[in-house]
Amino acid sequence: MKNDFNLPIMALQKEQEVLAVKKCNEYTKKFGMTLSDAEIKELMQCRFDALKSNGRIEFGMGILPKLIYEFCDSPYIYQDNYVETLEQLQDIFYFFKNESMDELSDDELIQAMKKYFDNECQGSIEYLAETKLHELCRAIRFGNNKEQWEAEDND
């Protein structure tokens, strides 16, 4: 069986994805943030690196447009740290998909990331990764669901 299916996927998806991310600029403009073509390519490359290092494979548009739409209104993100933050968010997203054993859906994980990023973590991705997401995924592995953990966490 042919195992190395990353390369043809990359070639097929890249073009469509660049278009999808470019389209996000229209929405994020109102928050004062846009991505240049070079930055989009850089983010694409980071995504493939993140997928590879986390041992995952992705189909479709990728997670980047979803991350952009969710985080663009964050008070802790501005044009200067926009690309860097997106790169780090992408990376921890795939890492915590694995950590949660795929029990959390994409939307659930992104919503949780945004909630803690804007509140307890005050824009610190390090803090987000090492405390809140870590605890959430541990709870998921022990058989709790996201809502249960959030309720316990609020208590």
Place this chain on the structure above:
Amino acid sequence: MIEHTMEEILPLLARQVNRYTSGDSSSVTNETAKDILASIYYCMDAYEKAGTENQLQEIICQREAPEMVFEKGLIIEKRKFQKAKGLMETIQKETMAIENQAMQDTIYYGIPLFFQKYDICFHACNDAGSIDYPLCHEIYNLCGIDFIWEYLKNLSLENKLINRFALKDINEILCGYSEEYESLLINVFQLVLQNVLGLTILNQNYQRLSIFPDERAYLQKYLEKLKQKELENLLCHGAEKICSEFGLDETSVFYYKKAAVNFSFQLNKNLSFQKIQSDFITGKLLKTEQQTEFEEGGKMEDSQLRKLIDEMKICRLTSDKTEMVKRYIHSLSDLKEILGECFWGEEFKEVLSLLSKEEISFLKKEIELELEFLFGKVEELEPWKQELLKIESNFIQNSSTL
């Protein structure tokens, strides 16, 4: 075999991944993706293999889109799954309670587990069940439902021979092979077939299954002179003879002959070392039977027994008499006295029903010995003895019709 390119397969893989995650996740781990891709190839192979008799199938497959080939293959594999499930249920009904843990666990736990957990769409190559019992011929290069289907078909062929014999005889053969027979990973069919082949060569009745030491010595003398090819032919001929006598089909003949060929190599080697005890096995009394040998309880004093007999003689109700037996009689010799003097007609059945299997078989042996002295004249036996023989023969008839 048609090779579709990765570019052709990828849209199908993307669709299947989307189905797998129910659209909740855009990415999956590499392992999951590999499993799903392997399942796609598995189903496509099934479709391509299904038409091997028709050579046009390959050309058709080439023209069809991978999605179509996959969907058609999936239907074939789903049908196979249902057929295999039906076969498993038949096997479960047919299989005897042979005292081998691997066999019983595989049939009643391991294989059903496969049918509960197997996922043809996304994990087609995973061996979901727990299959420990080894078959006579190992199955190579198959996985998933193809493996289970082949396994069940072969198990069914093996059962066709095993089911011809009494459970007790098979268990005794296993015990003769090794006292640890309950926990060993051994193929029961192979051992049964070996003995049946031995009995065929000896021209003896198969049904007893066991080969006695003097017969084994004869087989050693007779077979050691033969060359490998002659031995192989002799055993294959034996296998054919068994199949025709049992009225088995061509598939069974092929399977049994293959087993006979394999056995010939093993036997040839063991003949040269003069160690054919595990090839032609002498049945041995089972562990459970060895442990439950009859033990005589404490006898009553003669005067006490006489008093009890007098008391029972004037007792009108059978239930009272049986109650007295339960309370005061602890040895078979006392019971024999009581049966001879205090019970009549239908009452015997009630008293004899109080006895265990071991006690009945002990009494039966004694009565049979007595019968030999009476030249088989049953009517000269005491009434309770005649009744016991009747109960015993009814019991055997009932158990053989079950």
